[in-house]
Every structure is written in structure tokens, then in C-alpha cells.
Amino acid sequence: MHEFSIAMSIIEIAEAEARKADATAINELVLDIGTLAGIEFYALDTAMEMAIKNTMLEEASIKINKITARARCSGCGEEFDIENVFDACPKCGGLYHKLLCGKELRIKSLIVETPER
Ligand SMILES: [Zn+2]
Numbered sequence: 271m272h273e274f275s276i277a278m279s280i281i282e283i284a285e286a287e288a289r290k291a292d293a294t295a296i297n298e299l300v301l302d303i304g305t306l307a308g309i310e311f312y313a314l315d316t317a318m319e320m321a322i323k324n325t326m327l328e329e330a331s332i333k334i335n336k337i338t339a340r341a342r343c344s345g346c347g348e349e350f351d352i353e354n355v356f357d358a359c360p361k362c363g364g365l366y367h368k369l370l371c372g373k374e375l376r377i378k379s380l381i382v383e384t385p386e387r
Pocket residue numbers: 343344345346347348359360361362363364
């Protein structure tokens with residue numbers, strides 16, 4: 271499953287960041303994922319749940335921000351929500367556009383627990 275390997279690499283990055291901060295655990299992880307990133311949201315959610323076992327994220331609350339893809343028409347400049355890359359401009363019907371967002375797959379924020387000193 272594609273989403274499982276994505277979940278694993280997200281966890282790897284999150285753990286590396288947490289270690290840099292001398293954290294013992296991760297309390298919260300927020301992900302930004304675009305609707306055109308090629309990810310099944312439900313599958314990623316399930317994969318994350320399985321993959322966090324025995325990691326620093328085991329007790330973490332994981333939030334996935336769904337970023338709706340938007341594009342700007344190259345013909346008329348209209349900006350619109352886009353469901354797939356071949357969608358035409360709703361205003362002029364043009365097929366050429368620039369994607370403004372929707373392909374993101376990144377860790378937005380991470381809240382870690384650090385030992386008391
Ligand atoms: Zn247009």
C-alpha cells in the first residue's frame with residue numbers, strides 16, 4: 271500500500287525532528303495534504319494509525335488538513351477549485367491553467383514532549 275510507505279516516511283521525519291529537540295514523545299502532529307497529492311485520505315489515516323505503533327508518535331493525536339486544490343486559468347486569470355488536473359476553467363472553458371496549491375504533502379506542525387530539567 272502506497273499510503274503505508276508515506277506514513278512511514280512522515281513518521282521518520284517527525285521522529286528526527288523530535289530528537290533534535292531532545293523530545294521523549296510527540297503529542298501532536300499536523301499534516302497538510304493537498305487533494306491532488308495523490309493520497310487517499312482515508313487510507314493514509316488508517317496507515318498512520320498502524321504505523322505509529324512503537325514509535326514516538328504512539329500517543330500522538332494526528333490531524334490531517336485537507337488542502338483543496340486551486341488553479342489559475344492561463345486564458346482569463348480566473349481562480350477556481352479544481353478536482354483533477356484536466357478540469358476546464360469554469361469561466362472561459364480554457365484547459366490551460368497553473369496549479370496554485372493542492373499537491374502539498376508536508377508536516378505542518380509538531381508538538382513534542384520534552385523531559386523536565
Ligand atoms: Zn478561464
